[in-house]
Amino acid sequence: MSLLEIRGISKIYGNVNALRNVDMTVEQGEWLAVMGPSGSGKTTMMNIIGCMDKPSEGTVLLDGIDISTESARNLTSIRRDKIGLIFQQFHLINYLTALENVMVAQYYHSMPDEKEALQALDRVGLLARAKHLPSQLSGGEQQRVCIARALINYPMLVLADEPTGNLDEANEEIVLDIFRKLHEEGITIVVVTHDPEVAQEAQRTVILEHGRIARIVVNESGKGQEGE
Amino acid sequence: MFWRLVNGALFRQKGKMLMIAFTIALGASLATAMLNVMLDVGDKVNRELKTYGANINVIPKEASLLDDLYGVDEGSGVSDRYLQESEMGRLKTIFWAFNIVDFAPYLDAKIRMPESEDAIRLVGTWFANRLELPTGESLDTGIRNMKSWWTVDGEWLSDGDTDAAMVGRLLADRAGLSVGDRLSVSLGDKERNLTVKGIFDAGSEEDERVYVPLPIAQEMAGRAGLVTGVEVSALTTPDNELSRRAAQNPNSLSVKDWETWYCTAYVSAICYQIEEVLTDSVAKPIRQVAESEGAILEKTQLLMLLITVLSLAGAALGISNLVTASVMERSREIGLLKALGANNAPISWLVLTEILITGVIGGVIGYFVGLGFAQIIGQTVFDAAINIKPMVIPLVAILVFLVTLAGSIPSIRLLLSLRPAEVLHGR
Numbered sequence: 183m184s185l186l187e188i189r190g191i192s193k194i195y196g197n198v199n200a201l202r203n204v205d206m207t208v209e210q211g212e213w214l215a216v217m218g219p220s221g222s223g224k225t226t227m228m229n230i231i232g233c234m235d236k237p238s239e240g241t242v243l244l245d246g247i248d249i250s251t252e253s254a255r256n257l258t259s260i261r262r263d264k265i266g267l268i269f270q271q272f273h274l275i276n277y278l279t280a281l282e283n284v285m286v287a288q289y290y291h292s293m294p295d296e297k298e299a300l301q302a303l304d305r306v307g308l309l310a311r312a313k314h315l316p317s318q319l320s321g322g323e324q325q326r327v328c329i330a331r332a333l334i335n336y337p338m339l340v341l342a343d344e345p346t347g348n349l350d351e352a353n354e355e356i357v358l359d360i361f362r363k364l365h366e367e368g369i370t371i372v373v374v375t376h377d378p379e380v381a382q383e384a385q386r387t388v389i390l391e392h393g394r395i396a397r398i399v400v401n402e403s404g405k406g407q408e409g410e
Numbered sequence: 411m412f413w414r415l416v417n418g419a420l421f422r423q424k425g426k427m428l429m430i431a432f433t434i435a436l437g438a439s440l441a442t443a444m445l446n447v448m449l450d451v452g453d454k455v456n457r458e459l460k461t462y463g464a465n466i467n468v469i470p471k472e473a474s475l476l477d478d479l480y481g482v483d484e485g486s487g488v489s490d491r492y493l494q495e496s497e498m499g500r501l502k503t504i505f506w507a508f509n510i511v512d513f514a515p516y517l518d519a520k521i522r523m524p525e526s527e528d529a530i531r532l533v534g535t536w537f538a539n540r541l542e543l544p545t546g547e548s549l550d551t552g553i554r555n556m557k558s559w560w561t562v563d564g565e566w567l568s569d570g571d572t573d574a575a576m577v578g579r580l581l582a583d584r585a586g587l588s589v590g591d592r593l594s595v596s597l598g599d600k601e602r603n604l605t606v607k608g609i610f611d612a613g614s615e616e617d618e619r620v621y622v623p624l625p626i627a628q629e630m631a632g633r634a635g636l637v638t639g640v641e642v643s644a645l646t647t648p649d650n651e652l653s654r655r656a657a658q659n660p661n662s663l664s665v666k667d668w669e670t671w672y673c674t675a676y677v678s679a680i681c682y683q684i685e686e687v688l689t690d691s692v693a694k695p696i697r698q699v700a701e702s703e704g705a706i707l708e709k710t711q712l713l714m715l716l717i718t719v720l721s722l723a724g725a726a727l728g729i730s731n732l733v734t735a736s737v738m739e740r741s742r743e744i745g746l747l748k749a750l751g752a753n754n755a756p757i758s759w760l761v762l763t764e765i766l767i768t769g770v771i772g773g774v775i776g777y778f779v780g781l782g783f784a785q786i787i788g789q790t791v792f793d794a795a796i797n798i799k800p801m802v803i804p805l806v807a808i809l810v811f812l813v814t815l816a817g818s819i820p821s822i823r824l825l826l827s828l829r830p831a832e833v834l835h836g837r
């Protein structure tokens with residue numbers, strides 16, 4: 183069974199057709215990139231996969247559960263248990279330290295565990311900055327805190343909407359490095375990007391245009407290819 | 411973690427939270443002031459209106475018939491109908507005992523002074539007599555409380571004085587008496603020497619009288635244990651159609667009406683109940699005073715209640731705007747918490763906790779400011795300090811809680827409808 187199965191979904195906002203009859207599957211452990219011009223429906227698709235929105239039509243099976251018909255309450259708990267979210271704007275809470283920002287995710291999932299949160303920061307190379315506020319961190323560091331937070335509850339699927347959009351090249355490389363490690367650990371990754379270099383790291387790239395899938399490119403150079 | 415989030419929000423939105431606390435403090439202070447004044451105003455208005463003296467006069471049955479037939483007979487002196495002094499404690503056993511504020515039995519007698527031909531009225535009464543009630547409580551009652559507007563040169567009498575008197579200003583001037591002088595009075599063949607302990611100004615015909623402790627008058631008149639009447643000061647409810655019908659003839663009422671009337675503090679109901687406990691007595695309201703007393707009390711309290719309700723409603727409105735603005739300002743953060751898996755309940759709790767903490771701070775400040783307001787109102791309106799009622803504390807606490815909660819409703823609704831997908835991608 184695929185981890186994610188999208189069957190004929192459409193999303194209509196008023197008179198805008200953000201997604202039109204999209205079919206797509208993502209396998210367990212796969213690293214998938216989504217590209218496309220601005221307004222092509224990438225974020226809309228990520229929201230639907232991330233249980234933050236529902237399609238107007240079609241079904242979405244996540245780990246065997248039809249998330250296109252679940253209640254908002256159930257979607258929240260599915261998201262909490264199965265999905266890690268990484269945002270372009272990081273969305274850290276600015277009065278909490280890096281460590282506390284990670285622990286918030288634990289708090290709403292189960293129980294804050296400082297040791298585990300410190301380990302998560304260590305994984306993204308930020309152990310030394312655990313007590314710093316977001317305002318005391320660089321953009322790249324903030325994004326790494328965001329990643330640590332996304333990973334803290336062991337999600338099966340990591341969704342990243344333009345994670346490197348606000349980062350310089352050096353920081354982009356650091357983030358990509360973390361993604362590679364996650365991929366090696368078998369975590370499924372869907373990453374929206376404008377950057378062909380980022381997309382190239384993935385095994386497949388889905389290209390959206392006007393809410394439809396225009397093409398799917400299989401990357402020979404994709405890191406994941408080595409294992410398959 | 412919960413408290414870190416609450417803390418963060420409180421400190422980061424200091425300005426807004428201060429405004430919320432201020433709004434709540436304002437509402438709470440007005441509520442505190444009004445409730446304190448309202449609960450104390452009974453006593454205050456009562457004290458104010460005691461200036462008008464007693465509002466019920468009780469006399470023996472036959473005497474009242476004569477009064478009714480011939481009007482108040484100034485010349486009759488010692489009547490031959492009496493009430494029993496020993497029954498006075500029963501006044502505090504009637505259904506509306508609590509509304510009986512003060513009372514003073516009196517015995518009238520005609521006396522003569524050596525240098526004068528005129529008969530002078532001697533009144534024996536209680537000044538601040540300690541009364542052991544059938545209920546086991548004790549009570550100090552008498553004219554010292556009831557005639558609070560009297561101005562006294564020298565001293566008030568005490569009920570144990572055996573050779574002292576208080577003399578009215580007019581009489582004292584006419585007889586050339588001053589405080590400390592001896593005064594000789596006679597009734598029939600009995601003569602007695604008294605010391606003038608005080609000279610009072612009542613501003614009425616009482617200024618022509620001599621007041622002595624009840625036992626002295628009883629002894630001189632040879633009427634041990636008897637009194638001519640009782641003045642009663644009672645808190646009453648304003649009359650209405652029912653009480654007017656009852657006043658004419660209580661027996662004409664239906665059973666249900668009769669019960670309603672009996673269990674309401676109408677002056678006629680209180681009179682009726684007094685007649686029930688004092689043998690062969692007739693209790694009559696001194697009408698105008700009784701009516702205005704109840705009416706003023708009720709209107710003042712209604713006004714206070716109105717101010718309280720309006721100020722609290724205003725506070726709730728103010729809070730609702732401020733809290734909604736605070737939630738809107740934080741919509742991204744709240745959306746994030748939802749995206750991280752927080753359900754509506756914990757997030758609502760988070761916001762409510764912040765507001766309630768702010769509410770508690772504002773409420774406490776408001777309470778103490780309100781105590782100040784209450785005193786200002788007391789001084790300006792009633793010329794007296796307002797007694798602080800402890801029961802206002804829980805009342806204000808509950809009101810502040812409800813107002814804060816009510817004020818948070820719009821923001822909670824906003825918070826529930828907030829969708830993380832929309833706020834996080836900042837469209």
Ligand SMILES: Nc1ncnc2c1ncn2[C@@H]1O[C@H](COP(=O)(O)OP(=O)(O)O)[C@@H](O)[C@H]1O
Pocket residue numbers: 195196198199200218219220221222223224225226227832837
């Ligand atoms: N909540 C919304 N209300 C109305 N229109 C929306 C909403 N979300 C997205 N859209 C529209 O749907 C289209 C796809 O948007 P989006 O998925 O954000 O594109 P992308 O992320 O690829 O730039 C756009 O035309 C956008 O204006």
Ligand SMILES: [Mg+2]
Pocket residue numbers: 224225226
């Ligand atoms: Mg987008």
